[in-house]
Amino acid sequence: MGRVLALWVPDWPVVAASVPAGVPVAVVAAGAVLACSDVARTAGVRRGMRLRVAQARCPQLKVVDRDIEAETAAFEPLVRRLESDVLARLEIIRPGLFAAPARGPARYWGGEPQLAERLRSAAADSGHARVGIGFADTVFAAALAARTSRNIPEGQTAVFLAPYPVGILGLPRLTELLQRLGLPTVGAFARLPVERVAARFGAPAAAAHRTARGLEARPLTARTDTGQYTVEQAFDPPETRIEPLTFAAKALADQLHEQLTGAAVVGARLEVTAHLAHTEQTLVRAFRHEGRLSALAVADRVRGLVTAWARDGVLGAGESGGIARLVLRPDGLGPATGRQQGLFGETLTPEEVERAAARVQALLGHTAVTRVELGGGRGPRERARRIPYGDHDTRRPLPEGPWPGRLPAPHPATVFPLPPPAELTDAHGVRVEVSARLELSAPPAVLLVDGHGRAPVVGWAGPWPVLERWWEPEPAQARRIARMQITCDDGRAWLLIVEHGRWTAEALYG
Incomplete structure (x- = not known):
């Protein structure tokens, strides 16, 4: 070992x-x-x-x-x-x-x-x-x-990993199942028979089981690259510019992924080699891959490498400098068993998100988990539609605009389902009013929002009018309001509505 x-x-x-x-x-x-x-x-x-x-x-x-x-x-x-x-x-x-x-x-x-x-x-x-x-x-x-600067003695890796929760292995579905089975720690999982894990949970769990036992997740017999999947591109004249090298790396990564996918294999590492012009020197850097790095991610890393090499003068300059050949070589090839998580499992797949949402809906009701879709409307409450997760929105979509009077970005972070009452007063404590000509009766000085306290006003914008359904014969169906943005000295910013002389807080920024 x-x-x-x-x-x-x-x-x-x-x-x-x-x-x-x-x-x-x-x-x-x-x-x-x-x-x-x-x-x-x-x-x-x-x-x-x-x-x-x-x-x-x-x-x-x-x-x-x-x-x-x-x-x-x-x-x-x-x-x-x-x-x-x-x-x-x-x-x-x-x-x-x-x-x-x-x-x-x-x-x-x-x-x-x-x-x-x-x-x-x-x-x-x-x-x-x-x-x-x-x-x-x-x-x-x-x-x-x-993470804790520890030296784990040889042969004691499984003992070191044993107290950690199984979630650290990066397989959410397996973690959930093991917890249901009463196996919440890595050590408890490691004690399961090897053949039972492979037969019951599949190849990804078998690799995680090797990790839990203090072994490398990939078998020691994993094939190294024979050169069959190596991809490269030559540059004549040699290239020193970052953009062409990045573009070439993206194209090579696409070609490499296509070859590996067609052969149903995945590499544990990806080696990037740059052969410098007119010298025998090569620049080599290896990245952990394990199926996690997309072609764009590979290109980003190559771009970072080339940027560092160029900044430090490693590539050289003039006719004697630059990269003459760029090579991508996979190493530690093994069978592809599906998309793998990053080290310590940092992401969730869409399928795992759907399962989690379904479990919450089963416990709390179908409308407990919703997704938000933006539609037409002028105010933040009108634009956002909450739809139960998994449902298709069958309502007639609102037209996209132009919606005169719509609030521009940035959009508020908190939109109140029931806007709390507010009082906007001037320096003498008199309520600020908005005339039919959208003129303020006095400069705002103090804002009081029910349940959120009182704060001095340090800035404002507006008011902006909204006149909706003015053609309706019934006055009750028409709506005439004005909106203002108010900033207070406590760092909070509010979106206020005034309607029929009454102020309410529609939303809170930040």
Whole structure:
């Protein structure tokens, strides 16, 4: 059994964002917090939290969209430094986390503790004093141990993993089933007979069972690449520009995925090799793949690598510089058993979301889980339609517009089902009124919203008129209102409606 080391830089997406120290920052992806700084974490922001909740806990939060290209480019100098000074080879699991064989380097440097110290020293010299280094018998366990900088003795990986919940294995359907069977921990799952797991739960569960037992998820007999699936593109003249290289990487990745899919195999790693022009030098970087990286994800990583190489002068310049040949090579090939989760299982498939919604509906009723669709209308309450999850909206769609008087973006975060009463007064405590000519009786000074307290007004916009169904013969069917946006000194912003001289709070921004 081999030994594996993993090096982890905490909150790498935040580090790559290059935000000044002391600023609360969150890197978001798909509307959720992917990583956050220590300042934001102290304010209550957590990984996986929805963005609106995070902003409510930390109003000063600086939000940054995730940029894989920037993360890869920022990680490359550290990887190259460690590969040059300490390690012979390594593979990147994701920007901020890599794994490498540990037995050879540990023997060279005098042991695993000495190897860890060398890595920490080299990382500190590169400006990364906070790193976690873990040792174990598998990549999965080493990456987990790196979070607490632990060295798991040889043969004790299964013991280390045993107390963790089965959800850490990244298979939600299997996790749910095992919990129903009374097997909530990795250790309890590992004690099941191997043949029973494969027969009862299928190939993905069998791979997870190997992980739970402290073994690599893929069998040791997995074929390495014979060159059959390697794809490459030559550049004449050699290419130094980032955009053409990225485009070529995307095309090569599409070709590689098509070949692997046709052969029903998947690679554990993807090796990117750049042959430099007029020299014998090659630039090589390996990424953990396991079927997770789409063609676009591969292109993003290649773009990050090329950006880092160009910035550091590795590619050279002029006629003697540039990349003459770009090669993508899969390694550690094994049978494809369907889409696999990322390390520690970070995503849910649409089928798993549907099953979860169906379970909630079975417990709480068909309308307990709804999806939102946007339609016609002027106000935020009118535009959003809530439809029970799984149902098709059979109502006649409202026309898209132009809807004069529709509120522009940004849209409010909270829309009240029953707008609470509000009082908007001037500096003398007199209610602010809106005339038929849309003129305010006085500048707003104080806003009181029922159930939300009183706050001084620091800014406003509007009013904007809305006159609907004016052609109706019955006055009760017609509607004439005006909307205003009000900002208070407590940082909250409100969307108010005035109708028949009465103010109500329709929505709350932020």
